[in-house]
Each structure stands twice: as structure tokens, then as C-alpha cells.
Amino acid sequence: MEASFPSAPGSLAGIRVIDLTRVISGPFCTQMLGDHGADVIKVESPGKGDVVRGQGNMVNGESWYFAQFNRNKRSLTLDLRSDEGKQILNRLLEGADVLVENFRPGVLAKMGLDDDTLRERFPRLVVGRINGFGATGPYRDRPAYDFIAQAMSGFMGVNGPADGEPMRAAPPISDMVASQNLAFGICAALVRRAATGQGEIVETALTNGLIAMLGYLAAEYFATDQIPARTGNDHPMLYPYGLFKASDGEVAIAPSNDTMVSRLLKALDLLYLLDDPRFADNAQRMANREALREILNGVIEQRRVDDWIEHLNRAGVPCGRVHDLRETFADPQVQAQQMRLEIDQGDAGRVPVTGFPVKMREAPPALYHRVPRLGEHTRELLGELGMTPSELDVLLARGVI
Amino acid sequence: MEASFPSAPGSLAGIRVIDLTRVISGPFCTQMLGDHGADVIKVESPGKGDVVRGQGNMVNGESWYFAQFNRNKRSLTLDLRSDEGKQILNRLLEGADVLVENFRPGVLAKMGLDDDTLRERFPRLVVGRINGFGATGPYRDRPAYDFIAQAMSGFMGVNGPADGEPMRAAPPISDMVASQNLAFGICAALVRRAATGQGEIVETALTNGLIAMLGYLAAEYFATDQIPARTGNDHPMLYPYGLFKASDGEVAIAPSNDTMVSRLLKALDLLYLLDDPRFADNAQRMANREALREILNGVIEQRRVDDWIEHLNRAGVPCGRVHDLRETFADPQVQAQQMRLEIDQGDAGRVPVTGFPVKMREAPPALYHRVPRLGEHTRELLGELGMTPSELDVLLARGVI
Missing domain, CATH: 3.30.1540.10 (formyl-coa transferase, domain 3)
Structure with missing residues (x-):
């Protein structure tokens, strides 16, 4: 199934997103925004970039795992630990609508962008963030990964065969669910901004997203004070099923x-x-x-x-x-729904990725940008800030970009 | 953990949602909208209502399963098969921003509300819908349930022990994921409407949401043409883990x-x-x-x-x-994050439910409305349309409301 690269704008056309996220949870969220027309600028560390660029199955030098989460973005390299990098980030934020990050709590504050500063300096900016356990509470500083979130949310405990051990879902479900929650929250905040002019700080956590999905299993526990039994593929209340x-x-x-x-x-x-x-x-x-x-x-x-x-x-x-x-x-249905797309990566060939789960009639999601090479758009984007080629050469030589 | 019932408006304050959905996938979506301040009007069939009202663990005559998915809504009873019911629905839509439905494809059209009519008659309305397999393709008319979507999306096939059978996730994950996708899509369409004045038709399917979550497992299959092995709780590429x-x-x-x-x-x-x-x-x-x-x-x-x-x-x-x-x-972290809330249901007591996974600093989600009794707000809402108590008595006697 070949994808088209239309010029028609998506629902989020005109929304610029500065994306500081890496690995899965953040990039999946910003890809959802990009699929629907937002201008997503992925900020990566010079020379290295998102660690996922070097992980998973590599074909023609490109990671197809990375491709799953990073279409519809432009890549800009920037050393956020350097003073000049921080200054450039601040200039980017002046022209942005959304900032997304998935650092551990407090890391952005150490870059000089604590919440109060963000709200004061960029009053229209919507800041979206994902962390493991939430920004308050005793575990706020713990490292968090999908497997741990599946375990601690109670999600793993209800899955699996009746006579076996608790069982994770194989996809990194807590990362994916948190991404969706954050994409929703960012858009809800943009709806409010359209009415009030006010930005927002939006946050979601890997564990909290899965807890909110426990649904009737949580209801059963609350009502009976009994732990729901694991039932494998059997329905806990119906048979045959x-x-x-x-x-x-x-x-x-x-x-x-x-x-x-x-x-x-x-x-x-x-x-x-x-x-x-x-x-x-x-x-x-x-x-x-x-x-x-x-x-x-x-x-x-x-x-x-x-x-x-x-x-x-x-x-x-x-x-x-x-x-x-x-x-x-x-499956002919999956093909009819275009749930497999192909991205033309030029010399690296055509890369298949999963399609758009949210369909729109008037402003449909689309493939606007192929998966960017590391720093592919650095000069283009910093040029828009008025930097000259020779200024950029200096920054490049010093490892800032 | 006691929840407050604040009057401060959430991000979606001022957005009115007409909610025709039932069971899980739709109600979880509209609850997300309601949690963030939208005015959600749940339209239910007179005398019966959402089938989930009578399912799961009942305490003091109320289903705690229903409570998990239906806080922050008002309930209006309306027979959508009757001409008068259809007329009232049309009047409600005139004052609404969003319509959400999870009928099988074509059911709404049979009520006279096909997509062209919806776009023409209510040009600012955002219509959100969830179905099993999508509104086009060979399976569009098949009945779909979470278990089937987990099986057909490929999600079940990658889960489970290496030596065992494919394993579903116990929560109805395809319903929940579709709900989140739709909540995101509706808000993205509202962002566009704020800029263009144009409504939209937004759609998501149970299968498509899970396919989009296959992530690196899909990448592995695309890159190698091999089916990813089930690995239980072991990581497919890392050990110890x-x-x-x-x-x-x-x-x-x-x-x-x-x-x-x-x-x-x-x-x-x-x-x-x-x-x-x-x-x-x-x-x-x-x-x-x-x-x-x-x-x-x-x-x-x-x-x-x-x-x-x-x-x-x-x-x-x-x-x-x-x-x-x-x-x-x-867990103290889960408590610090208020991921268990209690709703004061009056005579029916206090009902625990899972909390809000999306936190906002300026316009936080909140418990605005307890779980409504069937038709609790019918007179209030139809009164707003100018109907008199005696007109409503007639409609009630005839089973329209």
C-alpha cells in the first residue's frame, strides 16, 4: 500500500511543536501530532541523537524501529547542556505552540526551564510531559521503564493464564498509552488556549495511564475487596468465550x-x-x-x-x-484501512510503518515528512531564526549543533 | 482519598458533547472529555439505558462497572427510533459542539444523520465515532468485540508465554485504546475548528488502534519477514530483564x-x-x-x-x-497521584473509581458530576430547549423520553 504525500493541511496545521523526547513514549506522542499536521521539530543531541536511531532492525543503515515513531518530524541537533544550546532552545520556544519532554522530573528545570519560568516567559505555550510515576510522590525520581510500569500499575497482575505467572503485554503498552493520553491532553489544552489565550502544563505518567485502563477489573476489586483472578483467554464471567x-x-x-x-x-x-x-x-x-x-x-x-x-x-x-x-x-480489511504505509526514504529505500488509527474526513492525517536523518533540518530551522551560514559553521565546529 | 467537586473550569469548558455511546469504548472516551470540563450529555434509551447499568458488581443498586466509565456526564433518555426522538436529537445537535457514537457503521445514517447531512446541517459539529474494523472494507459490518479485535489486530499473537497460546490482555484494551484515540482526534478537530470554523468527522476502530501500538514488533516483522516470537515476560533482545x-x-x-x-x-x-x-x-x-x-x-x-x-x-x-x-x-505513589477517587453517590454511598491519568496545572480535571441515574437530567436539559413540563409529561407517557 503506497502512501500519498498530500499538501492538504491536517487538523493541527499551524501548530509548532518543539520535541525534546526520546525512545518511545514521547516520540509516539509527537508523531501523533505530526501525523495530524503539526510542525514537529525533534531536538536531538549532536552526533548521537535519539538512542533508538541505532537500535532494532537496521536496513540500509536506518533503524526501522526508529521509523515506527519518527515520521512527520524534522530533526534539529542542539546541545542542551551548553549555554548557546539553551539560548537557541529559548528562541525556538518563542515561536512554538507546544513543548514536549520525557526527561525525569526536574531535568528541564535544571536547564533553567522550571514550570514557573515556562509559564511566565511563554504564556501561550502548552508544555506536555511524560514521566514514569508522576511529578509528585515518593517515587517521582525513580527510573521508570515500561516493564516496571506494567508491574507496578497492577496491569501485569491481572494478565496471564490462571495457573501461570503475571504476564506483561509484549508491546510497550504503558509507553504507548501514555503517549495517547499526552496527545489528548495537549490538544485539550490547545482547545482551551484558543478560547482563553492561556498556555498550560500537561503531564501524564506511565503507571497512571495503565491504572486508568483497569476499568471493570478495578470496579470488581473496589466492590468485593477481592483481587480479580487471572483467567488467561477465558472471560471471567461468560462462557463460551x-x-x-x-x-x-x-x-x-x-x-x-x-x-x-x-x-x-x-x-x-x-x-x-x-x-x-x-x-x-x-x-x-x-x-x-x-x-x-x-x-x-x-x-x-x-x-x-x-x-x-x-x-x-x-x-x-x-x-x-x-x-x-x-x-x-x-488482511484485506487492514489493507483497506491503510494500516500499513510505506515511507520513501530515498537512497535507504521504502520503509513500511503502521498506519493512522485516527481517520478524519476533511483534514485527514498524512505522511508529510519522511523519517529525518539526524540534524537534517538544523540549518533550515536555525536559518529561520536569522542565523547566518557562517554563524552556524561556528556552532557546528564547537559541537553545539 | 476524597475528591473535590470544584467549580473551576477544565480545558474543555464550554464544549457540549452529545453522547450516543454505550458499553465501554464510547463511554470511556466521553468520560475523558467530561473529566476535562466538557458538558457531556449521555443519551440513553428510555427505561433501559446503557446495558452496563445492570452489569458487573452492583452495590446499593448501582453498578460500579458503570461508574468506572460514566462520571462527569448528565443522562437524558430519548427513544432515537421515534420521529419525535429524532427531532429532539436534531435540536440538541444545534446547540452542541461534539457528537460521539459507537453504533455499527450505517446505524446513524438510518436515523437520517448520514455524514453528508451531518456536515451540511451542523457545519461546526465535530462527529466522533468508534467501530470495530473501520467504516470501509470487507469487515465493516461485522460485529466486533474487544476479544476479537485483540485477536485480529495481531496484538494477541505477540503476547503470552513462549511455550503457550496467544494471550489477550485482561482489560478490554482495544476499547480503551480506541477511546483514547478518539478523544485525541476529537480535540485535534476542535483545534482546527477554532482556526477555521469547520466541523469534522473523526473515526477510529478497535483493530486499528491496536495495530498502531505494535511498534517495534511491527518493525521487526517488516524488516525480517519473520513473525516475532512470543517471549512471555522475557525481553526479546535483552537479558537479564x-x-x-x-x-x-x-x-x-x-x-x-x-x-x-x-x-x-x-x-x-x-x-x-x-x-x-x-x-x-x-x-x-x-x-x-x-x-x-x-x-x-x-x-x-x-x-x-x-x-x-x-x-x-x-x-x-x-x-x-x-x-x-x-x-x-x-501504594503511596498511587495515592499521591490520586489515582483512586471516590464519588459521593448520595443514598447509594461513596463509589471508588480510578483517577485522572492526564494532569493539568491551570485547568485540572475534576469530578464535576457524580454518575447520573438513568434520565436524571432529562427534564432539565429538554427544559433548556424550551419544552414545558406538560409537553414533557406527554413525551414521557408515550415512551419518547
């Missing part, structure tokens, strides 16, 4: 009420089971789950996954194949 | 580079292992993972989780306890 074994793989089937259970049993030619007292209602089915699972798998194993998907969907039963990533990206 | 067994439970330890590995081994009095060729660098440690795991657990099992947390944090090694939900909500 989960993974079943077809002749050539697994099929996910998720009837959420009695009507759908009837549809499922009818489609399997097992409707008579509802006359069996062991399976007559959901409570009985939960009590006799293993017996029913065996009966269902005995029928389902006789046909292929694709046959069941077609048959059960026609019967109105929610179901689907458990896709591996090849199947996901080969 | 994961869960370790202390004397009274599990501890998550996540050193992400050689410096941190050295710190960890030093803290365990095992620094000499780096002189062992089996463990000298990360590649060797990955190749001899089980041998190293045994040595590490042999030391770690000698002390309690709390001892290790303190000791390793002091040594600068990212680590944390695998919290169950009791430990999560008892």
Missing part, C-alpha cells in the same frame, strides 16, 4: 449474551446442549466450563479456521482468526 | 543497557559474572539465559521483595513489585 481449536489453528469466539450463545450453538449444530442442565444458562456453563469446552472443540476441530470465520459471521456470532503479524498486514 | 523470584513474591527488574546490568550484578554481589565468557555481553547472556536466570534467582530468593526494591532502586536499577490491585491502590 475465548480461543477454540480448529483443524489448522485457533479461532477467537466471543458471544457476549444468551442470544449470541444460542446462535453459536445453532451454528455448531449443538443447540440441544441448552436442554442439558449443565449448560442451560451462563452460570451453569461457567460451572461446567471444561466439559463444554471439550464438546465445542470436538466440533470446531473438524473444520478449518476460515470455514468457521465465514460460517459464524454469517450466523451473527462475533469471531475472528488469531492473526500473526503476517496475517494481520495481509 | 523480567520477573525474578524473591522469598515472598516476584520482583520485576528491567536493566536496559550494559551500565544498568553492571549496577544490577554489583548490587547482587555477582559482578564477577561479567568475567565469565557465558555472561560477558548481552549476546552471550541471551544465549545462556536459563543458566543466568538460575544464578540470579538463587541470590534474589534469599531476600524479600521490599528489600530488593529498596536496594536496587538505591543502586539505580529499574525495578518494581508486581502489584496486585490491592497493592496498587494501597
Whole structure:
């Protein structure tokens, strides 16, 4: 699926973002802003840049892991520890709408940009930040990583097989969720700024994002004072529901009420089971789950996954194949939704990345900028600040840019 | 932790949201908008309302599951299948900024509100919608549920133990992620509206949100054409990293580079292992993972989780306890971050809910409205449209409200 590079502006056209973030949580957030038209300027350390540039699978000298999080940005190198670097950052902020950072709490303040200074010097600026545990509280200074946040938020504890250990989600879910929360918060603050002219400090934490996702599992704990049991792929309150074994793989089937259970049993030619007292209602089915699972798998194993998907969907039963990533990206629906894009990286070839999850009718997200090389836009951007080529040569020689 | 009910406006103060959503994905999105000050009007079917009102743990006649997703809203009952109900919806939309719905594709159009009509009749309205697979493509009309989206997005396939089956995340992660994406997209569209006066149609799908979260796992697949292996709690590229067994439970330890590995081994009095060729660098440690795991657990099992947390944090090694939900909500950091709130539901008592993951300094999120009873605000809201009490009595008698 080839992506177009349209010139039509996205929803955030005209919003300039100074992006001091690195690794995953911040870059995913600023990429969301860039996808929707914001002008994102990724500030990186001279000579090194975001550590992810050298990580993961490298193809033609470029990290495809980095590409997943850094399209639709321009790259500017700047040594933020130097006085000149700090001065240039301040000049950039004068023309910016948003600053995003994911340093540990206090690092930006040490650069002279504590919150009070930020609010006073740049009253219209929206500052967005992500940290591990939040900027107040006893763990504020602890190093935080996705795996730790999954563990400490309680998220890991509710996942996994009933007879196994707590299980993380494989994608760095706390980083990704925090990114989404911050992108939302930044835009909400921009809505307020449009009405009041006032900037804002917006903050989210890896742990807090996952805690807010506990949803009915938190409700169950609050209401009963009991820790929700891990149930693997089984639903804690419904059966049949989960993974079943077809002749050539697994099929996910998720009837959420009695009507759908009837549809499922009818489609399997097992409707008579509802006359069996062991399976007559959901409570009985939960009590006799293993017996029913065996009966269902005995029928389902006789046909292929694709046959069941077609048959059960026609019967109105929610179901689907458990896709591996090849199947996901080969799926005609995923292709119709353009959830795999390709970025033309010039000499480095075409790089596939995941697509836009938020669609817009009038001002759709788009690929505006390919993944930038380290410092690719330094001269262009500092030129806009009025710096001359010879001034920039001096800064370059001194390692400031 | 008691929550305050401040009158200070949040970031989205002045934004009125007509909320036609039910169950999880839509209500979590509109709750995010309400938490930040939007005036959210939850439209529910007369006499029944959102099906979640009767699900999950009920305390004093109220569902605490429903409470997790429906604070900061007002409830209005309206039969959207009736002509009068449709007329009233149209009048509500005239005074609204945002409409949110999570019907299957096409249902709103059948109510007379297809996209062209919405854009033409309400040019400033931002319409937000969530569906299962997207509004175009071969699966657009399929019923979708979280479990199916986890399976078909590829998300489930990368999770789980190396020797086990694909494993879902226990919270309905596709619903929650889609909610966050939509909240972001709605606010981005409001930013554009502030600049252009134009409304928008914003859409997200359960599957697409999870695909966009595959991150480096997608990059690995794209770069190698190999399906990423399931690795349970182990990191696919780093060791040591994961869960370790202390004397009274599990501890998550996540050193992400050689410096941190050295710190960890030093803290365990095992620094000499780096002189062992089996463990000298990360590649060797990955190749001899089980041998190293045994040595590490042999030391770690000698002390309690709390001892290790303190000791390793002091040594600068990212680590944390695998919290169950009791430990999560008892944690002093979680309390400092107010990630457990209590809503005063009057006669129904105080209901705990998870807190706000997005913090704001000037216009913070707050509890503005308790969880509404079904139709609690119908008369108040329709009165604002100029309807008289006797007109409302007629509508009530006819089941329209």
C-alpha cells in the first residue's frame, strides 16, 4: 500500500511543536501530532541523537524501529547542556505552540526551564510531559521503564493464564498509552488556549495511564475487596468465550449474551446442549466450563479456521482468526484501512510503518515528512531564526549543533 | 482519598458533547472529555439505558462497572427510533459542539444523520465515532468485540508465554485504546475548528488502534519477514530483564543497557559474572539465559521483595513489585497521584473509581458530576430547549423520553 504525500493541511496545521523526547513514549506522542499536521521539530543531541536511531532492525543503515515513531518530524541537533544550546532552545520556544519532554522530573528545570519560568516567559505555550510515576510522590525520581510500569500499575497482575505467572503485554503498552493520553491532553489544552489565550502544563505518567485502563477489573476489586483472578483467554464471567481449536489453528469466539450463545450453538449444530442442565444458562456453563469446552472443540476441530470465520459471521456470532503479524498486514480489511504505509526514504529505500488509527474526513492525517536523518533540518530551522551560514559553521565546529 | 467537586473550569469548558455511546469504548472516551470540563450529555434509551447499568458488581443498586466509565456526564433518555426522538436529537445537535457514537457503521445514517447531512446541517459539529474494523472494507459490518479485535489486530499473537497460546490482555484494551484515540482526534478537530470554523468527522476502530501500538514488533516483522516470537515476560533482545523470584513474591527488574546490568550484578554481589565468557555481553547472556536466570534467582530468593526494591532502586536499577490491585491502590505513589477517587453517590454511598491519568496545572480535571441515574437530567436539559413540563409529561407517557 503506497502512501500519498498530500499538501492538504491536517487538523493541527499551524501548530509548532518543539520535541525534546526520546525512545518511545514521547516520540509516539509527537508523531501523533505530526501525523495530524503539526510542525514537529525533534531536538536531538549532536552526533548521537535519539538512542533508538541505532537500535532494532537496521536496513540500509536506518533503524526501522526508529521509523515506527519518527515520521512527520524534522530533526534539529542542539546541545542542551551548553549555554548557546539553551539560548537557541529559548528562541525556538518563542515561536512554538507546544513543548514536549520525557526527561525525569526536574531535568528541564535544571536547564533553567522550571514550570514557573515556562509559564511566565511563554504564556501561550502548552508544555506536555511524560514521566514514569508522576511529578509528585515518593517515587517521582525513580527510573521508570515500561516493564516496571506494567508491574507496578497492577496491569501485569491481572494478565496471564490462571495457573501461570503475571504476564506483561509484549508491546510497550504503558509507553504507548501514555503517549495517547499526552496527545489528548495537549490538544485539550490547545482547545482551551484558543478560547482563553492561556498556555498550560500537561503531564501524564506511565503507571497512571495503565491504572486508568483497569476499568471493570478495578470496579470488581473496589466492590468485593477481592483481587480479580487471572483467567488467561477465558472471560471471567461468560462462557463460551475465548480461543477454540480448529483443524489448522485457533479461532477467537466471543458471544457476549444468551442470544449470541444460542446462535453459536445453532451454528455448531449443538443447540440441544441448552436442554442439558449443565449448560442451560451462563452460570451453569461457567460451572461446567471444561466439559463444554471439550464438546465445542470436538466440533470446531473438524473444520478449518476460515470455514468457521465465514460460517459464524454469517450466523451473527462475533469471531475472528488469531492473526500473526503476517496475517494481520495481509488482511484485506487492514489493507483497506491503510494500516500499513510505506515511507520513501530515498537512497535507504521504502520503509513500511503502521498506519493512522485516527481517520478524519476533511483534514485527514498524512505522511508529510519522511523519517529525518539526524540534524537534517538544523540549518533550515536555525536559518529561520536569522542565523547566518557562517554563524552556524561556528556552532557546528564547537559541537553545539 | 476524597475528591473535590470544584467549580473551576477544565480545558474543555464550554464544549457540549452529545453522547450516543454505550458499553465501554464510547463511554470511556466521553468520560475523558467530561473529566476535562466538557458538558457531556449521555443519551440513553428510555427505561433501559446503557446495558452496563445492570452489569458487573452492583452495590446499593448501582453498578460500579458503570461508574468506572460514566462520571462527569448528565443522562437524558430519548427513544432515537421515534420521529419525535429524532427531532429532539436534531435540536440538541444545534446547540452542541461534539457528537460521539459507537453504533455499527450505517446505524446513524438510518436515523437520517448520514455524514453528508451531518456536515451540511451542523457545519461546526465535530462527529466522533468508534467501530470495530473501520467504516470501509470487507469487515465493516461485522460485529466486533474487544476479544476479537485483540485477536485480529495481531496484538494477541505477540503476547503470552513462549511455550503457550496467544494471550489477550485482561482489560478490554482495544476499547480503551480506541477511546483514547478518539478523544485525541476529537480535540485535534476542535483545534482546527477554532482556526477555521469547520466541523469534522473523526473515526477510529478497535483493530486499528491496536495495530498502531505494535511498534517495534511491527518493525521487526517488516524488516525480517519473520513473525516475532512470543517471549512471555522475557525481553526479546535483552537479558537479564523480567520477573525474578524473591522469598515472598516476584520482583520485576528491567536493566536496559550494559551500565544498568553492571549496577544490577554489583548490587547482587555477582559482578564477577561479567568475567565469565557465558555472561560477558548481552549476546552471550541471551544465549545462556536459563543458566543466568538460575544464578540470579538463587541470590534474589534469599531476600524479600521490599528489600530488593529498596536496594536496587538505591543502586539505580529499574525495578518494581508486581502489584496486585490491592497493592496498587494501597501504594503511596498511587495515592499521591490520586489515582483512586471516590464519588459521593448520595443514598447509594461513596463509589471508588480510578483517577485522572492526564494532569493539568491551570485547568485540572475534576469530578464535576457524580454518575447520573438513568434520565436524571432529562427534564432539565429538554427544559433548556424550551419544552414545558406538560409537553414533557406527554413525551414521557408515550415512551419518547
